[in-house]
């Protein structure tokens with residue numbers, strides 16, 4: 001089984017820890033994983049902002065970079081959804097515009113082999129207990145792409161529930177969007193921030209100190225709000241939780257103390273006032 | 277749509293003020309969350325919901341593909357039943373036709389059934405210019421009209437108001453439009469409804485002309501179908517002498533059997549009811565029963581142009597249930613007015629820029645009024661992939677390209693104000709397509725990270741840092757970590773699967 005890590009451009013530059021955790025986790029489970037250096041970005045920001053033609057070279061690059069691998073694993077729901085939902089679409093549009101079927105074939109081939117991390121663990125490897133140890137209360141934000149486009153369902157929850165020591169706290173309004181939305185976050189900053197504050201407010205109300213997710217772009221937005229408002233919570237990628245063991249435990253940031261629920265509700269209101 | 281919207285604020289501008297209106301946010305949050313939960317329960321009752329949804333989409337797609345055929349069939353059936361069919365290419369034509377029809381009756385007042393199509397064309401304003409007063413009879417439309425406000429929701433136009441605001445409107449404004457509100461009016465729903473009932477009853481009994489829309493038009497028999505909750509529609513459709521129905525051409529369905537699907541999906545999606553309280557069907561005219569004259573105005577107003585767009589045409593399946601508004605996190609925070617169109621929310625964000633075009637800053641901003649979270653697509657009873665259409669309209673905005681306007685294929689230029697973004701996207705794509713450059717950019721970024729300010733200047737950067745911290749840049753990228761790890765292990769990583777197996 002030839003497995004490649006598609007780390008995603010956001011993780012590569014901003015969250016290398018998530019990529020490293022994914023590698024550690026997969027190797028611990030006996031999977032030898034490769035990182036093809038020719039990969040860069042799946043083109044999601046370009047495509048979702050309307051630059052379909054700018055996306056096409058990136059589709060080609062991605063397809064070439066992962067040629068020959070049986071499984072391409074990515075710790076990002078939205079990038080997995082980009083490849084799986086939109087690559088075939090981009091190929092079909094190019095074909096419809098009379099530019100041949102090459103792009104469609106390349107995209108379809110990669111789409112069929114691309115897995116979001118929790119899918120790969122549960123569906124391909126057939127594990128839910130990955131032998132992790134994480135003795136902290138955590139609340140989980142499922143993210144729209146994982147929830148609605150990929151249909152990850154209860155995979156993340158099953159993985160989290162099998163983690164030794166972890167206490168999973170129910171996130172109110174879990175299925176609501178966090179407000180990141182790629183360029184939406186800067187094109188509609190006020191609505192985006194309002195959505196984000198509602199999400200962090202709900203997360204804080206659980207009293208947990210860590211908000212876990214499977215998509216660092218959403219977490220970047222939420223963590224940015226939590227830090228701006230000096231809230232006692234930080235975000236953590238699911239891969240880091242699953243990679244954590246007794247021997248090599250995850251280092252919880254000092255600020256992620258959590259709060260009791262009454263104080264948390266107060267903080268949520270306070271923090272809303274602090275943001276202009 | 278004919279009106280010029282050049283001076284209106286863009287969506288982000290209008291939404292910015294809405295997010296600061298705490299009363300509005302609270303009203304909208306309460307209303308949308310309540311109906312959201314009820315809809316989910318009503319839909320969950322049907323074991324065959326997925327099939328109904330697929331069937332609804334298929335019937336609409338089939339009808340749209342043969343729209344000319346079914347419209348002619350409808351016209352023949354309506355005429356045979358004693359009605360008269362008028363064809364309106366745009367809003368101005370439709371308004372002129374309705375104005376003339378009212379004038380021919382000699383009346384200067386009409387009562388109205390809640391209708392999206394007449395709002396889209398600005399019929400009330402057009403009638404007012406001709407000295408004809410149009411009275412809205414739907415409770416929420418009445419509230420909006422009395423308050424001199426604009427609707428903010430397809431189904432619940434006064435969703436942005438709470439009951440004490442409504443009480444104040446009734447108390448202060450009803451007298452100017454007819455029967456005043458009762459003395460000492462309270463803000464209980466029962467009292468408010470009674471005040472509206474007394475106020476409207478006078479108008480129903482007096483009016484000689486009514487204007488309605490139609491939820492569906494059945495081609496095989498020429499039958500109009502109106503669904504409503506209050507019974508005011510039924511009054512308008514039965515009491516007056518002349519009835520004028522204005523409906524978009526996409527409202528036609530071939531047969532009664534097709535209608536059966538939508539009578540199941542529409543009420544559950546919109547009001548979370550198994551069946552709506554009033555379903556009125558009427559076919560032409562009948563001696564001694566109901567209106568003696570019936571006119572049907574078939575409205576195009578950009579619909580045929582929309583039909584020409586392969587991705588965008590699915591917006592014409594819409595049955596205006598408003599489920600997509602109720603689940604939309606952006607609508608919930610921005611409110612309906614920010615969309616500046618008869619059609620707010622997700623459906624408005626894909627319909628308005630197709631009907632009106634993307635020529636104004638407002639209309640060009642609408643396809644971006646979404647985080648693409650997909651909640652709208654999930655609930656839509658006719659499976660309109662709203663995120664897909666949004667992205668395709670964004671392409672039209674930033675890249676321009678071929679569109680159909682007024683039946684003519686034309687090439688439009690990219691919308692103004694995207695030049696810097698386009699350049700950045702190109703540069704970014706170039707760097708991402710050349711890993712050496714991408715690696716160098718990363719190294720530069722990570723090594724200079726201590727120098728980066730916490731709040732960035734510039735419009736896009738400021739939009740981020742206004743409410744959020746920037747992520748802290750790590751000391752080295754993943755790529756660098758991997759390279760160093762492989763070097764230590766003496767491996768040859770990253771040259772493809774073949775390299776590892778020694779085949780290359």
Ligand code: SF4
Pocket residue numbers: 545593594595596597598599600601623652655656657658659660
């Ligand atoms: S787009 Fe779909 S969900 Fe929205 S109003 Fe139309 S039919 Fe209803």
